[in-house]
Amino acid sequence: xxxxxxxxxxxxxxxxxxxxGALFFVIPLWWSLVWATWRTGEIFSxxxxxxxxxxxxxxxxxxxxxxxxxxxxxxxIIVTGLSLAGSTFFCSLTGFAFAKxxxxxxxxxxxxxxxxxxxxxxxxxxxxxxxMLRMGWVDTYQAIILPGIVPxxxxxxxxxxxxxxxxxxxxxxxxxxGANELRIFFQIALPCLLPSIAALTIFGFAGSWxxxxxxxxxxxxxxxFTLPVALSSIIGLLDAPYHLQLAGSLLATLPPLLxxxxxxxxxxxxxxxxxxx
Amino acid sequence: xxxxxxxxxxxQAGPVRARRRWWQQILGPKxxxxxxxxxxxxxxxxxWVFPVVQSFLLSFQHWTAKETDWxxxxxxxxxxxxxxxxxxxxxxxxYAVVNNVxxxxxxxxxxxxxxxxxxxxxxGLLRVSYFMPNLVSGVTTAILFGILLGTxxxxxxxxxxxxxxxxxFQSTEWSKPAVILAGGWRWIGYWVxxxxxxxxxxxxxxxxxxxxxxxxxxxxxxxxxxxxxxPVFLFVIVVNTxxxxxxxxxxFLLFRGGPLxxxxxxxxxxxxxxxxxxxxxxxxALGWLLAVVVIAATILQFSLARRRGWSx
Numbered sequence: 001x002x003x004x005x006x007x008x009x010x011x012x013x014x015x016x017x018x019x020x021g022a023l024f025f026v027i028p029l030w031w032s033l034v035w036a037t038w039r040t041g042e043i044f045s046x047x048x049x050x051x052x053x054x055x056x057x058x059x060x061x062x063x064x065x066x067x068x069x070x071x072x073x074x075x076x077i078i079v080t081g082l083s084l085a086g087s088t089f090f091c092s093l094t095g096f097a098f099a100k101x102x103x104x105x106x107x108x109x110x111x112x113x114x115x116x117x118x119x120x121x122x123x124x125x126x127x128x129x130x131x132m133l134r135m136g137w138v139d140t141y142q143a144i145i146l147p148g149i150v151p152x153x154x155x156x157x158x159x160x161x162x163x164x165x166x167x168x169x170x171x172x173x174x175x176x177x178g179a180n181e182l183r184i185f186f187q188i189a190l191p192c193l194l195p196s197i198a199a200l201t202i203f204g205f206a207g208s209w210x211x212x213x214x215x216x217x218x219x220x221x222x223x224x225f226t227l228p229v230a231l232s233s234i235i236g237l238l239d240a241p242y243h244l245q246l247a248g249s250l251l252a253t254l255p256p257l258l259x260x261x262x263x264x265x266x267x268x269x270x271x272x273x274x275x276x277x
Numbered sequence: 278x279x280x281x282x283x284x285x286x287x288x289q290a291g292p293v294r295a296r297r298r299w300w301q302q303i304l305g306p307k308x309x310x311x312x313x314x315x316x317x318x319x320x321x322x323x324x325w326v327f328p329v330v331q332s333f334l335l336s337f338q339h340w341t342a343k344e345t346d347w348x349x350x351x352x353x354x355x356x357x358x359x360x361x362x363x364x365x366x367x368x369x370x371x372y373a374v375v376n377n378v379x380x381x382x383x384x385x386x387x388x389x390x391x392x393x394x395x396x397x398x399x400x401g402l403l404r405v406s407y408f409m410p411n412l413v414s415g416v417t418t419a420i421l422f423g424i425l426l427g428t429x430x431x432x433x434x435x436x437x438x439x440x441x442x443x444x445x446f447q448s449t450e451w452s453k454p455a456v457i458l459a460g461g462w463r464w465i466g467y468w469v470x471x472x473x474x475x476x477x478x479x480x481x482x483x484x485x486x487x488x489x490x491x492x493x494x495x496x497x498x499x500x501x502x503x504x505x506x507x508p509v510f511l512f513v514i515v516v517n518t519x520x521x522x523x524x525x526x527x528x529f530l531l532f533r534g535g536p537l538x539x540x541x542x543x544x545x546x547x548x549x550x551x552x553x554x555x556x557x558x559x560x561x562a563l564g565w566l567l568a569v570v571v572i573a574a575t576i577l578q579f580s581l582a583r584r585r586g587w588s589x
Contacts, residue, residue, distance in 0.1 A: 011395055018390050021383075022406035025466055029410050031431075032421045044429040094317040101310035109318060116325050120523055120571050122544050123564030124328035126335060126551050131328070147324040150317055180301065181309030210414025212526055213544075217552055228416045235420060235530050242424055249417040256412040264405065271467075272474040 029253075036250035040242045059247035066244065068222055072230035073251055079144050079215075079226055080208045086149035087204060088197045095158025096189045100166060117152045125217055132218055139220040148208060154200055157273075161196035162189065199270035202263060206256045227252045335561035352562035356550070362563060364538040365546045366570070368453060369522060372542065373574070375457055376521045377514060384465045385510075388472030389502065404473060407466035415463070415526030422459040423531055446532070449539035456527045456540055464520075468513055475509030476502065507587045515578050522571050543567040 006014075030050075035043045037056040042049050063069040098106060128147055129138075137143040166189045174184045190197075212228040219229050231248045234241055260267055302308060339348045356362045387407060391400040410418075425432045426445040436443060445455045483501045492500070503510075525544040528534055534541030534549070543563060551560025 006393075006395065014390055014393065015396065018387060018396065018403055021387055022403050025410050025462065026406045028421055028425065028462060029413065031425075032413070032417060035424070043424060044427075046429070046431065046434040048431050090317040090320070093313045097310040097313035101306065101313075103307075103310040105311075105314075109314060112326065113321070116321075116329060118572055118575075119329050120519075120564070120568050122523060122525075122547065123332045123561065123568055124325060126557050126561050126564065127328035127331035128324065129552070130331075130557070131323075146320065150321045150324060152321070152325070155317065175306070180304035181306055182304050182312075185313065206412050206414075210416065212414070212416055213548075217548075228414050231416045231420065232530060235416070235423070236533065242420075245420040246424075249420050253413050253417055257409070260409070260412050268404070268408070268470055271470060 032246060032249055033253065036243070036246040038243065040240070043242050043246070055243065056247065056250075059243050060251075062241075063244045063247050066241075067225070067230050067234065067248075069227075069230060069248055069251065071223060072225045072227045072248075075141075075224060076209060076227040076252075079141060080205065082141070082145050083148045083208050084201050084204055086145065087151055087154055088200050090150060091154030091158045091200060092162075092190065092193050092197055093185065094155050095160075096162045096166065096185060096193070098155065098159045099162035100168070100171060100189070113152045113155060122213065125214060128214070129217055138218055139224050141224075143218045144215050144226070147214065148211070151204070154204070157200055157203075158193065158196060161193055161199075165192045165196065167192075196273075198263075198266065199273055202259075202267055202270040205259060209256055210252070332561045332564055335558055336565050337562075338558050340557040348558065352558045353566070356559050356563050356566070359546075361534070361538045361541060361549075362543070362546050365534075365541045365543045368538075368540065369524075369542055369570070371453060372456070372524060373518055373521050375453075376460065376524075377517055379457055380461050380465050380468060380517060381510075381513060383461070384468035384513075385472055387465070388469050388476055389498065391469070392473060392476040400473075404466075404469060407469045409466065410463050411467045413463060416530060418459050418463050419527055419530035422455065422462070422527075426455055426458070447536060449537050452528075452532050452536060452540035455531060456524070459527045459531065460521075460524065464517070468517070471509060471513050472506070475506045479505045507582075511578070511582045511587055515575055518574055518578065519571055522567065522574060543570075 031048065034049060034052050036059060038049055038053040039055050039059075042053060060069065097103075098110065124147070132138050132140075132143045170188050170192075171184055174188055179187070210228055211226075212232060215226050215229045216232060219225055222230065222233075225233065227248065231245060231252065234245055234248070303312060335345075336352055337347060337349060338345045339351070390396070391403055396403075413421075423446075424430050427433065428444070433443070433445075443451050445451045479502065483505070484497060487497050487501055523544055524542050525548070528540040528542050529545045529548065532540040534545045544567070547560050547563045547567070550556050550563060
């Protein structure tokens, strides 16, 4: 203990550094929320506003009038919800099959997955766009959802989890009892995989909710815009509606923030598990 | 219920083992894995494998809505002679180096400090504080930093108190640092979380032994913390590099790649080529050029790490 004794003044300095550093991260986040309740004049006041103002509803009403922001909010919920539901289901089904069955195409399929992962995602955007044109799916939900519903890394994660979390004895016992494989998946594997499914959801939520690149390419009309696309459409305009940008940002930031605060304990663990696997 | 009746009737008909119905065979352990992986792989083939292959072909084609012609390497020649694209790759090198140094040095420092025993009670809360900006989307980050750095914004005001005047949005020198600042705000906390996970994996006995030998703080970092952290560090630097090489949202939303291409990146230029000029062939060629850079950088990092004995 003595050897690790750190003098009080040093402890104080270190504490101040890490708290001061944390403020650099938290305060801008706080501002991005609070300034949604002010108008452009107050946003640029100095010293800056730290407390909420009275204009949030007014800003949201203007934003609704200009962009149909609530529709964009709904679109984001639909797209993110279906993407996460679909990807967790497909990934657990596929990961389970990779972990617990030996079948002929297993290695080949796994290598295809690996090889595709090495290629940066953006280069698929151009052919995907042509595909959506041909299918007549430009400006539709399925055009945003379908490419995101099959994330390769999700299969890796679920494969690892299934290898550890689903006991072989349980599967064998169920087979002896005459359960078919589909029932085994739903009634035995899936409950064992629930923590990993939660991890995959947490891991994918912020990314899916905030994704801009592909939705911006494939969405055309304001009625179909997701929140990030709607917001990006009012960035860099001549009339610079900062208060509207921030009001929209508030809508975009609150769901992942609440989701995080609700699942906090679990969240960081999932993040680390998702990353290191 | 149906299946039992079925089996029973067969058993009565003869001594042979009951022939299973078609759906029982499909759901048996031989066929089921194919059934399980096929939905994923059908979608994966259509929405990932096929586009990767087609973008490769497209990079050698000239595409118009009516017809596509093979043009050999013309797309590659065209993009390599486009000043904006050249500048984009130049910028990319700058971004990759500065982003790694900036983000990882701060994140590692914060993680090591937060891991100190006397901070253990508050380190969870502080870690969350550093991490929270990572929940925010790139669009919100761009909006926020557009305001903070803009004329009359908080950072602009603070700097002018110190007598410094930086026009972040007009100067070609400050656009890249602005991108780095915005990106760092969003990502440093994520690396802090990763580093702290790595630090918590280092057994206390090592430190106790070092303390018995009277090691200083720096010696402990140099000979225990950093060597034990190498696998995490390698992971973080590889992921951060891959992410930085594909940087899009901040330079696009804050600057549209400008002023005078000073902040542009290959993904921004690819977006402009393909979806604003509808030169899909050149866009695909640029995409593959970037893919080669990303894959080469990753292989380089892994092989350097292996040569230095960082990974087993």
